[in-house]
Amino acid sequence: MGSTSPGVTTLPHSCLARPDPALLPPSRDPDTQSWGCPESPSPPATPEQPLPTFCLHYFDMLYSEDIAWATKGVGEPSQSGAHGGRGEAQKEPEQCPIIDSQGLGLGTEGGDLQASLHLEEHSLEQVQSMVVGEVLKDIETACKLLNIAADPADWSPGNVQKWILWTEHQYRLPQIGKSFQELSGKDLCAMSEEQFCQRSPACGDILHAHLDIWKSAAWMKEKAAPGDVRYCDASWADSEVDSSCAGQPIHLWQFLKELLLKPHNYGRFIRWLNKEKGIFKIEDSAQVARLWGIRKNRPAMNYDKLSRSIRQYYKKGIIRKPDISQRLVYQFVHPV
DNA sequence: AACCAGGACAATC
DNA sequence: GATTGTCCTGGTT
Numbered sequence A: 001m002g003s004t005s006p007g008v009t010t011l012p013h014s015c016l017a018r019p020d021p022a023l024l025p026p027s028r029d030p031d032t033q034s035w036g037c038p039e040s041p042s043p044p045a046t047p048e049q050p051l052p053t054f055c056l057h058y059f060d061m062l063y064s065e066d067i068a069w070a071t072k073g074v075g076e077p078s079q080s081g082a083h084g085g086r087g088e089a090q091k092e093p094e095q096c097p098i099i100d101s102q103g104l105g106l107g108t109e110g111g112d113l114q115a116s117l118h119l120e121e122h123s124l125e126q127v128q129s130m131v132v133g134e135v136l137k138d139i140e141t142a143c144k145l146l147n148i149a150a151d152p153a154d155w156s157p158g159n160v161q162k163w164i165l166w167t168e169h170q171y172r173l174p175q176i177g178k179s180f181q182e183l184s185g186k187d188l189c190a191m192s193e194e195q196f197c198q199r200s201p202a203c204g205d206i207l208h209a210h211l212d213i214w215k216s217a218a219w220m221k222e223k224a225a226p227g228d229v230r231y232c233d234a235s236w237a238d239s240e241v242d243s244s245c246a247g248q249p250i251h252l253w254q255f256l257k258e259l260l261l262k263p264h265n266y267g268r269f270i271r272w273l274n275k276e277k278g279i280f281k282i283e284d285s286a287q288v289a290r291l292w293g294i295r296k297n298r299p300a301m302n303y304d305k306l307s308r309s310i311r312q313y314y315k316k317g318i319i320r321k322p323d324i325s326q327r328l329v330y331q332f333v334h335p336v
Numbered sequence B: 001a002a003c004c005a006g007g008a009c010a011a012t013c
Numbered sequence C: 001g002a003t004t005g006t007c008c009t010g011g012t013t
Helices: A006-010 A058-075 A087-091 A111-146 A157-170 A185-190 A193-199 A204-223 A252-260 A285-295 A303-316
Strands: A270-274 A279-282 A329-332
Touching: A111 A157, A111 A204, A111 A285, A157 A185, A157 A204, A157 A285, A185 A204, A193 A204, A252 A270, A252 A285, A252 A303, A285 A303
Parallel strands: none
Antiparallel strands: A270 A279, A279 A329
């Protein structure tokens, strides 16, 4: 553990910041239909464009976080209480797996500037904790979606496959295929970037970088003191109807409800038309089917099959067509 | 073309 | 046995 991964720090920005707009959890602003990248009129969206927080690439986020730790470790004696205090990081900030602070060029010398630097650091830190919170939140969302643990070390070979498939879709990576089959999360974590590249010359480095982010997130989660509010918006403990009862295979209707409960993330794919009556509309049948396929490890899933399964619920009285039947609109028989 | 309904059968747990 | 994935036919929007 704790091995640094120099490869990550040298990865081209564009490599990681290329999420599939269709799968990305998405615009933070439900009013704008902008998903960051898609119909943006200007040519290839540049990283500098005001993309939603989402398009900020994860590594940059964590990298910035490291700056905060680095500066904090040197220059800030106490005061952690106000911030919720990462007691531990205070003493001797252990090296976060993903981060290699080398060459950050951050020193505290330069007395005159110190006060203003302090201020900047302070606000920077606030932004950073928000950003890190977002990263953790997104990872958590992925965990729920895929029904896998947050810590890659806990993944079974099946979990690894799911994660790879998901990452591949999410970031539009070239087909990775079965190069990582039979590997557990622990095996994966123990692999170097070179070993990743051997298995997947096309995108082993990117995959390795993404895994590093997950490892870092797990590391942060573990290190954060209980009651630490810094990353609270990640809502790790948030148990809002997580229908995926541990270990139990999830049912399609549960999965649909899960998506419906996160309009923030999936409102573009599926949304309530009338929550009280349990009426919902599938806005993007292909994407919902794709998510379901990923969740169930059924790469061949499509809306045709998914809808057949929904129709099976008619007889069981779980889902039905609403009184006024509309395309892609269904109704939970027992809302709530 | 995409969606809908439902039969039939297989796979999986 | 329950659930759902797959394939299919045929109808509707």
